[in-house]
Amino acid sequence: MPAFSPDQLTEFQRLVSHYPEGKQKSALLPVLHLAQNSFGGWLSAETMDYVADLLQIQPIEVYEVATFYSMYNLKPVGRYMFEVCQTGPCMINGSDDILAYIGEQLNIRPGETTADGMFTLKTVECLGACGYAPMMQMGKTYREHLTKEKVDAIIAECRANAATNN
Amino acid sequence: MGVKLLLDKAHVAGIRHFDVYRREGGYRSAEKALQSMTPEAIVEEVKKSGLRGRGGAGFPAGMKWSFIAKPEGVPRHLVCNADESEPGTFKDRYLMEFIPHLLLEGLLVSSFALGSNDTYIYIRGEYAWIVDILETAIEEAKANGFLGKNILGTGFDCNIYVHRGAGAYICGEETALIESLEGKRGNPRIKPPFPAIQGVWNRPTVVNNVETLAAVVPIINMGGDAYAQIGVGRSTGTKLISACGNINKPGVYEIEMNLSVEEFIYSDEYCGGIANGKRLKACIPGGSSVPILPANLMLTTAKGEKRLMNYESLSDGGFASGSMLGSGGFIVLDEDQSIVKNTYTLARFYRHESCGQCSPCREGTGWMEKILINILKGKGQASDIDLLWDIQRKIEGNTICPLGDAAAWPVAAAIRHFRDEFEWYVNHPQEAQTRNYGLAHYADPIHVPA
Ligand SMILES: Cc1cc2nc3c(=O)[nH]c(=O)nc-3n(C[C@H](O)[C@H](O)[C@H](O)COP(=O)(O)O)c2cc1C
Numbered sequence: 001m002p003a004f005s006p007d008q009l010t011e012f013q014r015l016v017s018h019y020p021e022g023k024q025k026s027a028l029l030p031v032l033h034l035a036q037n038s039f040g041g042w043l044s045a046e047t048m049d050y051v052a053d054l055l056q057i058q059p060i061e062v063y064e065v066a067t068f069y070s071m072y073n074l075k076p077v078g079r080y081m082f083e084v085c086q087t088g089p090c091m092i093n094g095s096d097d098i099l100a101y102i103g104e105q106l107n108i109r110p111g112e113t114t115a116d117g118m119f120t121l122k123t124v125e126c127l128g129a130c131g132y133a134p135m136m137q138m139g140k141t142y143r144e145h146l147t148k149e150k151v152d153a154i155i156a157e158c159r160a161n162a163a164t165n166n
Numbered sequence: 167m168g169v170k171l172l173l174d175k176a177h178v179a180g181i182r183h184f185d186v187y188r189r190e191g192g193y194r195s196a197e198k199a200l201q202s203m204t205p206e207a208i209v210e211e212v213k214k215s216g217l218r219g220r221g222g223a224g225f226p227a228g229m230k231w232s233f234i235a236k237p238e239g240v241p242r243h244l245v246c247n248a249d250e251s252e253p254g255t256f257k258d259r260y261l262m263e264f265i266p267h268l269l270l271e272g273l274l275v276s277s278f279a280l281g282s283n284d285t286y287i288y289i290r291g292e293y294a295w296i297v298d299i300l301e302t303a304i305e306e307a308k309a310n311g312f313l314g315k316n317i318l319g320t321g322f323d324c325n326i327y328v329h330r331g332a333g334a335y336i337c338g339e340e341t342a343l344i345e346s347l348e349g350k351r352g353n354p355r356i357k358p359p360f361p362a363i364q365g366v367w368n369r370p371t372v373v374n375n376v377e378t379l380a381a382v383v384p385i386i387n388m389g390g391d392a393y394a395q396i397g398v399g400r401s402t403g404t405k406l407i408s409a410c411g412n413i414n415k416p417g418v419y420e421i422e423m424n425l426s427v428e429e430f431i432y433s434d435e436y437c438g439g440i441a442n443g444k445r446l447k448a449c450i451p452g453g454s455s456v457p458i459l460p461a462n463l464m465l466t467t468a469k470g471e472k473r474l475m476n477y478e479s480l481s482d483g484g485f486a487s488g489s490m491l492g493s494g495g496f497i498v499l500d501e502d503q504s505i506v507k508n509t510y511t512l513a514r515f516y517r518h519e520s521c522g523q524c525s526p527c528r529e530g531t532g533w534m535e536k537i538l539i540n541i542l543k544g545k546g547q548a549s550d551i552d553l554l555w556d557i558q559r560k561i562e563g564n565t566i567c568p569l570g571d572a573a574a575w576p577v578a579a580a581i582r583h584f585r586d587e588f589e590w591y592v593n594h595p596q597e598a599q600t601r602n603y604g605l606a607h608y609a610d611p612i613h614v615p616a
């Protein structure tokens with residue numbers, strides 16, 4: 001069974017305190033983000049059961065939500081996730097080429113993770129960065145105005161970052 | 167240069183922080199409202215301003231506020247809609263990222279007007295870094311006595327909480343948003359009851375867009391009548407437009423609503439013209455859900471009048487020859503863009519985002535996507551175009567929430583105005599894989615059965 005650290009538990013309490021007494025289920029979406037960040041970037045059945053237990057709701061209520069929203073990963077993902085937007089405005093500005101280029105560089109297709117567990121490539125729909133297209137989300141940040149050179153630099157940056165932070 | 171009411175201070179160094187924001191005149195509207203006005207008087211002022219919802223539907227904000235039920239002993243809530251997921255729209259992000267205290271100030275005044283002691287900002291999950299910006303700003307406002315208990319000694323308590331979504335366009339629809347705020351799937355509710363009567367936790371709730379709530383600040387500062395003087399007709403005040411696509415200067419612009427579309431696209435103050443010296447082919451002026459228009463109908467109405475960037479002018483001509491202001495997500499397509507491909511990516515978006523509750527939306531969006539990818543790949547038939555038309559007609563108006571309409575309209579408008587291009591894809595499948603169709607031939611609008 002996974003378990004939050006004391007710091008994570010404090011954050012959990014803060015999130016729950018935003019909602020009225022007895023309405024702690026309202027904290028489910030923010031708490032699932034916390035859980036996903038805390039336990040390897042995805043939500044296993046054990047993690048979801050743990051969250052259900054903490055919020056005193058049924059596990060099914062957690063599964064329902066975790067499967068509905070696109071940001072929750074229900075399978076393990078790579079250390080770095082490239083989520084490339086492909087909706088109209090990004091397509092107009094060349095997202096197809098960027099997506100194909102990342103695929104070639106990492107030798108994976110959208111939805112796949114590299115064999116070394118370093119990168120996952122995913123397509124997503126409009127992220128609210130249409131004026132700075134083409135773009136992708138990487139963790140908590142947006143990488144915008146992407147070019148092939150920028151993609152190369154980002155991949156190198158991730159590799160260097162992984163090497164120093166093991 | 168038009169008047170700027172929201173973004174005039176957005177570029178002041180350090181404006182993200184309370185001290186600078188306050189020094190620049192921030193929180194004056196909160197002092198005025200809380201110390202010298204009653205909640206009713208604030209609602210009245212917002213009514214007088216003519217402010218219309220900036221989230222897409224354009225419903226008058228003051229009127230919406232006056233509908234909120236006030237049952238004895240039941241808390242009421244204001245919820246700020248920061249889900250911003252309509253393709254082409256990135257204005258709320260800009261406002262929250264650069265001048266977060268403007269939103270908080272608007273929320274405080276609006277919470278006081280509505281009697282909300284616990285106010286929520288529902289923000290799309292991908293805007294994770296903006297959650298930090300907002301939470302920092304909330305802490306600062308609290309430390310300076312503009313949030314928390316007994317604000318400005320008036321006895322009014324107000325807390326603002328940021329609630330992070332997790333990737334679902336449908337949660338921008340207000341009842342789906344409420345479900346999501348309760349920790350559930352974002353399935354829209356059947357109305358009535360309306361949120362103003364039974365919203366979050368069955369309590370009376372008002373949901374408004376980020377920009378709508380920020381606009382309350384200038385309205386209180388200058389007075390509703392003065393605000394109503396800006397703009398034209400029922401399009402009062404200023405509007406944030408997020409411009410993208412094939413233009414020289416994509417970005418967020420605050421405009422007065424008497425600006426012409428032509429000036430907006432071509433002047434250096436705004437979009438700076440079409441990129442790479444190309445010609446304008448088409449434009450989607452209000453976010454992906456509103457009808458796409460060919461260049462000629464975008465710049466002038468069917469009556470030959472200059473089209474302006476406001477609610478009335480953009481919808482002039484109805485669906486036959488007009489579009490909508492919508493969320494202000496302005497998408498520009500140049501002569502090299504494929505209408506079929508653009509329509510396909512939007513159809514895929516709506517299929518992906520349908521919550522699946524209603525069969526016309528769940529099934530219809532999937533069929534539209536499949537037919538469009540076939541046409542795009544050169545595997546379409548002439549009858550597919552009529553089939554698409556038929557499907558979109560069967561979705562529109564037959565669903566629980568307006569996502570169905572939002573999925574139907576882009577397809578309908580693309581066929582209505584660019585049928586010749588769809589036919590070209592079907593009749594010249596190989597050629598269509600090798601070159602662009604080019605500018606539209608502006609086919610006559612097809613006969614629309616009543
Ligand atoms: C599918 C769908 C998505 C929507 N997305 C948003 C959104 O992201 N932001 C928003 O403010 N309103 C959105 N709306 C409109 C809201 O339902 C609601 O009308 C709006 O938040 C009211 O605020 P306003 O009156 O201030 O515009 C959406 C509506 C639909 C049907």
Ligand code: SF4
Pocket residue numbers: 336353354519520521522523524525527528565566567568569570
């Ligand atoms: S119209 Fe679509 S998104 Fe809206 S409730 Fe029905 S299935 Fe869900």
Ligand code: FES
Pocket residue numbers: 085086087088089090091125126127128129130133135253254255
């Ligand atoms: S279309 Fe890619 S961010 Fe909007």
